[in-house]
Amino acid sequence: MAFHVPRGGLQQMMKKGTRYLEGKEEVVFDSISTIRELGDTTKTAYGPFGMNKIVQNHIEKLFLTSDAATMIKELDIRHPAAKMVVMAAHQQEEECGDGTNGCVMLTASILHEAEYLLRMGLAVPELVSGLQAGLQAGLSEINGLTVHTVDLQQIRDVNAVKYAIKASLMSKQLGNEEFLSNIIAEACVSTLPKDAIRFNVDDIRVCKIMGSNLEASKIIPGMVFKRYVESEIQNVTDAKVAMFNCPLDNLQTETKGTVLLKNAEELKNFTKTEEAQLYNAVKAIAESGAKVLVCGGKISDLGLDYANKMGLMTVRLNSKWDMRRLAKSIGATVLPRLTPPSADEMGFCDKVRVEEIGDTRVVSFQRSTSRIATIVLRAGTTNVLDDLERAVDDGVNNFKLLTKDKRLVAGAGAFEVELAKCLDVHAEKCLGMEQYGIKLLAKAYEYLPRQLAENCGQNPSKVISRLMAAHAEVEGYAQEFSASAQYGIEQKAFNLPGSGAKVPSTQKEIGQMIDSMKRVAQLYGSADMAKAADTFEDGFNMHKSKKLVGSTIGVNIESEDLQDAAKNGIFDHILIKEWQLKLAVNTAITILRVNQIIMAKRAGGPKAPSQRGGHWDDDHDEED
Numbered sequence: 001m002a003f004h005v006p007r008g009g010l011q012q013m014m015k016k017g018t019r020y021l022e023g024k025e026e027v028v029f030d031s032i033s034t035i036r037e038l039g040d041t042t043k044t045a046y047g048p049f050g051m052n053k054i055v056q057n058h059i060e061k062l063f064l065t066s067d068a069a070t071m072i073k074e075l076d077i078r079h080p081a082a083k084m085v086v087m088a089a090h091q092q093e094e095e096c097g098d099g100t101n102g103c104v105m106l107t108a109s110i111l112h113e114a115e116y117l118l119r120m121g122l123a124v125p126e127l128v129s130g131l132q133a134g135l136q137a138g139l140s141e142i143n144g145l146t147v148h149t150v151d152l153q154q155i156r157d158v159n160a161v162k163y164a165i166k167a168s169l170m171s172k173q174l175g176n177e178e179f180l181s182n183i184i185a186e187a188c189v190s191t192l193p194k195d196a197i198r199f200n201v202d203d204i205r206v207c208k209i210m211g212s213n214l215e216a217s218k219i220i221p222g223m224v225f226k227r228y229v230e231s232e233i234q235n236v237t238d239a240k241v242a243m244f245n246c247p248l249d250n251l252q253t254e255t256k257g258t259v260l261l262k263n264a265e266e267l268k269n270f271t272k273t274e275e276a277q278l279y280n281a282v283k284a285i286a287e288s289g290a291k292v293l294v295c296g297g298k299i300s301d302l303g304l305d306y307a308n309k310m311g312l313m314t315v316r317l318n319s320k321w322d323m324r325r326l327a328k329s330i331g332a333t334v335l336p337r338l339t340p341p342s343a344d345e346m347g348f349c350d351k352v353r354v355e356e357i358g359d360t361r362v363v364s365f366q367r368s369t370s371r372i373a374t375i376v377l378r379a380g381t382t383n384v385l386d387d388l389e390r391a392v393d394d395g396v397n398n399f400k401l402l403t404k405d406k407r408l409v410a411g412a413g414a415f416e417v418e419l420a421k422c423l424d425v426h427a428e429k430c431l432g433m434e435q436y437g438i439k440l441l442a443k444a445y446e447y448l449p450r451q452l453a454e455n456c457g458q459n460p461s462k463v464i465s466r467l468m469a470a471h472a473e474v475e476g477y478a479q480e481f482s483a484s485a486q487y488g489i490e491q492k493a494f495n496l497p498g499s500g501a502k503v504p505s506t507q508k509e510i511g512q513m514i515d516s517m518k519r520v521a522q523l524y525g526s527a528d529m530a531k532a533a534d535t536f537e538d539g540f541n542m543h544k545s546k547k548l549v550g551s552t553i554g555v556n557i558e559s560e561d562l563q564d565a566a567k568n569g570i571f572d573h574i575l576i577k578e579w580q581l582k583l584a585v586n587t588a589i590t591i592l593r594v595n596q597i598i599m600a601k602r603a604g605g606p607k608a609p610s611q612r613g614g615h616w617d618d619d620h621d622e623e624d
């Protein structure tokens with residue numbers, strides 16, 4: 001006789017097969033180690049020398065990429081805590097369209113640091129309140145770290161845009177950034193309306209055509225479809241375009257009817273009226289002035305014949321999204337029935353033509369003032385084309401961010417080191433246990449430049465210590481200066497009406513102080529003050545020129561010597577950094593606050609067998 005083993009507590013309430021985890025060790029530390037593993041997977045793809053991954057998704061589609069968003073999307077992650085990070089990554093992608101890897105890595109590093117503090121005995125509420133304080137401090141510090149701006153007057157300047165978005169392309173397509181940033185900037189700027197700054201990432205379409213190389217890629221103002229036209233006419237210029245959401249065919253009734261034909265005459269005349277109706281409809285469309293007819297439904301042989309007779313170029317589009325985009329691009333209204341369009345309802349194109357790019361036939365609708373531009377990408381393989389498309393997507397998203405906010409921070413890890421330093425300073429001022437949380441955040445930020453250096457094959461510890469020294473030296477100089485005798489002169493200057501006296505303690509404050517001194521000197525015509533400002537500025541510049549120091553010093557991907565990211569035009573958008581901070585801290589807090597994980601048995605019967613007769617990875621799926 002078998003013994004009955006009683007099940008107690010939660011297990012008793014739940015269906016058999018429910019998984020249940022409890023306690024700090026099982027829940028928090030286990031979640032942290034899973035998330036760290038996720039971070040370890042994506043971190044090697046961070047930055048310009050990030051490695052590619054081959055990811056095969058659940059339908060056996062292959063992805064070759066270093067884009068974290070794609071990796072995370074295609075990996076079917078099941079762990080509930082890791083799913084939180086996946087959600088944060090998705091949110092980062094939704095908000096900014098870039099910076100996903102940074103977000104995942106920051107979350108993983110915060111949790112890694114938190115684990116150490118928890119094991120040392122810090123309570124979760126203390127850690128959480130510290131992280132919240134760190135988040136607030138970080139958000140307010142970020143504002144002061146802007147090093148470059150592209151304001152609304154410059155947003156139509158292709159060179160200014162190109163300069164600002166280049167770094168986002170470098171990290172995906174190192175070596176191709178010059179060409180890509182140029183083509184993306186031109187395409188984005190060309191779609192901006194004349195009267196306002198409005199931009200949607202959907203305004204830039206990508207048409208991938210295999211063959212040739214990247215340099216053969218080009219921008220087409222308007223839409224390009226990889227298809228062939230139905231009609232004999234394949235090339236029109238200055239064309240009015242009529243768009244219909246219905247088939248170019250006889251009207252079909254919804255109900256079926258029976259017709260009794262009594263003689264041959266009736267049989268001959270049966271379809272005549274319908275044919276005449278279709279003929280008249282096509283004729284009316286041609287007479288309205290349209291030269292091109294775009295149909296969302298099927299095109300019958302008869303309809304095509306009439307269109308050819310009337311000299312109409314006929315194109316069929318299958319997707320309703322393509323119809324909508326084309327309508328937006330050429331300024332047309334999509335009509336539901338084959339009625340002659342009014343002048344307002346017709347769109348206009350400079351050219352509609354069939355082209356052969358490589359050995360692919362495309363039909364392009366070109367209009368110089370189009371609100372949509374298409375980038376035709378060329379490369380040898382589909383995987384390279386897909387990766388190029390993702391790089392274009394990052395560039396376009398960065399342009400969109402510029403239309404929302406003009407501020408950029410220094411890239412190449414300079415921002416992270418500077419923010420870590422500011423957070424450390426802030427933590428020193430906090431007296432309670434909060435300071436541990438803030439310091440933790442500062443430490444977590446150091447992981448990003450460290451990884452950037454490691455991926456470039458450099459010694460990460462050496463690079464990070466140099467970076468920190470470079471960022472600290474300016475402060476050191478400011479403090480030295482405040483204590484010096486010369487500061488007395490400037491102090492006097494600052495006591496003049498209209499200027500505030502403040503001991504400069506950061507590079508930014510030194511800059512502001514020099515500016516104020518110059519302004520005051522000019523206002524009061526004081527030669528002494530002007531001389532003092534010059535001396536101060538010279539001293540500061542000399543100090544900087546002796547060594548590479550400053551808040552914009554970042555990782556140099558070519559050598560272990562550092563570089564000035566701002567001078568070399570390596571910028572990241574401020575909104576990317578803000579969202580990374582918010583999402584990473586909030587996700588880490590959410591995970592730290594969990595004390596139980598209860599997973600119900602997965603619903604549904606056995607998995608449908610694979611269509612290709614099994615898969616080498618099936619064993620792993622069985623585990624669930």
Ligand SMILES: Nc1ncnc2c1ncn2[C@@H]1O[C@H](COP(=O)(O)OP(=O)(O)OP(=O)(O)O)[C@@H](O)[C@H]1O
Nearest residue numbers: 046047067068098099100101102167170171411412
């Ligand atoms: N030439 C460069 N030298 C040094 N750092 C660079 C250079 N180009 C880009 N970077 C840095 O690389 C980092 C971005 O890398 P990457 O694009 O791989 O990460 P991400 O944007 O967080 O992730 P993803 O694009 O996959 O969502 C940024 O911090 C950027 O400043």
